[in-house]
Amino acid sequence: MIAKRLQIKNVSVKFGGLSALEDVSFEVDDNQLIGFIGPNGAGKTTLMRVIMGMVNPLSGSVLLNGRNITNLTSVQRIHAGVALGQQIVKPLRQMSLLDNVALASGGKKLLSPMRALLVQKRHKERELARELLIQVGLGDHSEKLPSELPLGYLKRLEVARALALRPSLLLLDEPLAGLSKPEAEQMADLIYNLPRVGLSVILIEHNLPQVQRICPILYVQSNGRQLAFGLTKDVMADPAVRQAYLGVGA
Amino acid sequence: MAYEIVVLTNMAIAVLFALSLNVITGFCGQVSLGHAAFLGIGAYTSAMLSKEGVPLIITFIPAMGMAALIGLIVGVASLRVRHDFLAITTMGVVFLFTGIVRKQEILGGEIGIAGIPAPDFGRVGLFATSLLCVLAYLLLTIWIRRSWTGFAFDSIAEDEDTARLLGINVPKFKLFAFVVGTAGAGLAGALYAHQVRFIGPDSFGFVESISVLAMVIVGGIGSIWGVILAAAFLSALPQFFQVIDDYKLLVYGLLLFGAMRFAPEGIDGLLKKIVRRRAVK
Ligand SMILES: Nc1ncnc2c1ncn2[C@@H]1O[C@H](COP(=O)(O)OP(=O)(O)OP(=O)(O)O)[C@@H](O)[C@H]1O
Numbered sequence: 455m456i457a458k459r460l461q462i463k464n465v466s467v468k469f470g471g472l473s474a475l476e477d478v479s480f481e482v483d484d485n486q487l488i489g490f491i492g493p494n495g496a497g498k499t500t501l502m503r504v505i506m507g508m509v510n511p512l513s514g515s516v517l518l519n520g521r522n523i524t525n526l527t528s529v530q531r532i533h534a535g536v537a538l539g540q541q542i543v544k545p546l547r548q549m550s551l552l553d554n555v556a557l558a559s560g561g562k563k564l565l566s567p568m569r570a571l572l573v574q575k576r577h578k579e580r581e582l583a584r585e586l587l588i589q590v591g592l593g594d595h596s597e598k599l600p601s602e603l604p605l606g607y608l609k610r611l612e613v614a615r616a617l618a619l620r621p622s623l624l625l626l627d628e629p630l631a632g633l634s635k636p637e638a639e640q641m642a643d644l645i646y647n648l649p650r651v652g653l654s655v656i657l658i659e660h661n662l663p664q665v666q667r668i669c670p671i672l673y674v675q676s677n678g679r680q681l682a683f684g685l686t687k688d689v690m691a692d693p694a695v696r697q698a699y700l701g702v703g704a
Numbered sequence: 705m706a707y708e709i710v711v712l713t714n715m716a717i718a719v720l721f722a723l724s725l726n727v728i729t730g731f732c733g734q735v736s737l738g739h740a741a742f743l744g745i746g747a748y749t750s751a752m753l754s755k756e757g758v759p760l761i762i763t764f765i766p767a768m769g770m771a772a773l774i775g776l777i778v779g780v781a782s783l784r785v786r787h788d789f790l791a792i793t794t795m796g797v798v799f800l801f802t803g804i805v806r807k808q809e810i811l812g813g814e815i816g817i818a819g820i821p822a823p824d825f826g827r828v829g830l831f832a833t834s835l836l837c838v839l840a841y842l843l844l845t846i847w848i849r850r851s852w853t854g855f856a857f858d859s860i861a862e863d864e865d866t867a868r869l870l871g872i873n874v875p876k877f878k879l880f881a882f883v884v885g886t887a888g889a890g891l892a893g894a895l896y897a898h899q900v901r902f903i904g905p906d907s908f909g910f911v912e913s914i915s916v917l918a919m920v921i922v923g924g925i926g927s928i929w930g931v932i933l934a935a936a937f938l939s940a941l942p943q944f945f946q947v948i949d950d951y952k953l954l955v956y957g958l959l960l961f962g963a964m965r966f967a968p969e970g971i972d973g974l975l976k977k978i979v980r981r982r983a984v985k
């Protein structure tokens with residue numbers, strides 16, 4: 455059997471009495487862009503946090519390229535090739551956008567303080583960071599502090615920083631939220647092109663027009679359960695999806 | 705002249721001690737209310753060895769090693785706690801230290817260790833040695849600050865969950881800060897023991913821990929030059945004014961409070977603000 459980029463097997467998560475994920479299984483192929491939709495509280499963010507190792511599942515497992523990563527720490531998973539752009543932006547507010555991204559591209563130096571101690575230069579990482587900031591449309595703001603910029607900019611910083619980790623699997627949690635229409639369009643184009651450079655992407659979005667435009671495959675979740683998974687046009691035509699997610703009668 | 709040398713040596717030791725806490729609290733953002741315990745560990749280690757005839761300079765190594773070893777253990781124990789709990793844990797360390805030392809006959813118990821031999825090179829020599837130690841440690845901290853270790857520390861000090869999501873191995877970096885910081889305190893302790901030539905458990909208690917924290921915070925958390933200034937100044941004050949020495953805890957407490965309330969970025973922040981204002985004009 456050929457290993458998939460990501461396999462989630464029978465994952466369940468409970469928060470107290472609340473069942474946030476119930477026996478969720480799904481897969482992501484190499485160089486695939488999957489749209490992940492579902493109503494508020496469906497457990498989308500929770501699933502991303504399980505993949506990142508920020509939430510421990512009650513049961514189930516997560517495999518990356520066939521390797522079971524269920525027991526790895528978040529940091530180990532990042533260095534194994536997973537990255538997350540969070541729904542709630544978490545910029546480091548004491549440093550410039552450029553340094554936020556440059557730090558993330560530090561690679562193996564970030565695993566060991568002794569190794570990090572030997573390196574003073576940040577030139578290469580800054581160059582890469584500058585390029586990434588240009589790609590997400592923040593080229594003119596790289597020297598600014600996050601506090602000087604509105605939410606839509608910080609969402610894009612979140613994406614640039616996740617890309618700086620050079621992941622093979624990129625999880626994006628509502629990266630288009632807070633962006634203007636042309637900005638969202640530009641960001642969606644950028645995401646659309648990521649599989650061409652070897653990334654698999656899970657895109658959580660409420661912006662359905664953009665999702666339908668760029669994602670060939672959709673995964674729908676509701677109340678912690680899988681509702682549908684398949685080609686975008688089939689999924690969008692599914693009566694159950696229309697009922698649960700769009701509130702449209704079948 | 706002799707008196708000035710004593711004052712200057714004390715200042716140098718205080719600067720070294722403050723710079724060492726600055727690595728833990730200033731660079732890495734881990735508050736410690738018990739840093740004097742490591743000064744004590746270095747002082748006791750060095751004092752006992754030099755009473756056995758080991759030359760002062762040689763005692764530096766075990767003094768730093770012992771402090772760093774205990775620092776590493778405390779670091780591992782506090783990896784899971786943050787903020788307020790870290791403050792309480794580290795406070796516990798200093799009470800534990802004085803509590804244990806008081807009960808140990810070989811460590812001199814309540815009375816402490818007297819008759820620590822004067823270094824062969826005399827008072828001026830001790831001052832010069834202290835200065836060299838400060839200089840060496842200063843260079844080390846400047847190097848750390850500019851390296852990727854310092855870069856990673858910045859993110860841990862601000863938000864360790866985010867640091868983790870950038871791929872930073874947070875526990876390792878924290879432990880590194882603890883080891884470098886407590887080793888520095890151990891070195892300061894070795895110098896201190898030979899400066900005063902009498903040490904007891906009360907020299908390394910909670911008050912001393914708060915004093916050094918005040919130096920770091922008044923200097924401006926993380927700012928090397930601010931901390932040096934604050935440590936030099938604050939350590940000189942009680943030596944010149946007996947009143948301040950008598951009310952040390954009160955004075956340092958007020959300074960701490962004042963700095964956090966009115967100048968959260970310390971001397972360094974104030975200076976930068978003034979410079980910036982000048983530049984605007
Ligand atoms: N740490 C937590 N503790 C308790 N409950 C939580 C926690 N995180 C999430 N939940 C709950 O789990 C459910 C799923 O939340 P989650 O954030 O995964 O939803 P979501 O699909 O991302 O929603 P949205 O579209 O609003 O972002 C919600 O009912 C939420 O309140």
Ligand SMILES: [Mg+2]
Nearest residue numbers: 498499500541
């Ligand atoms: Mg969410």
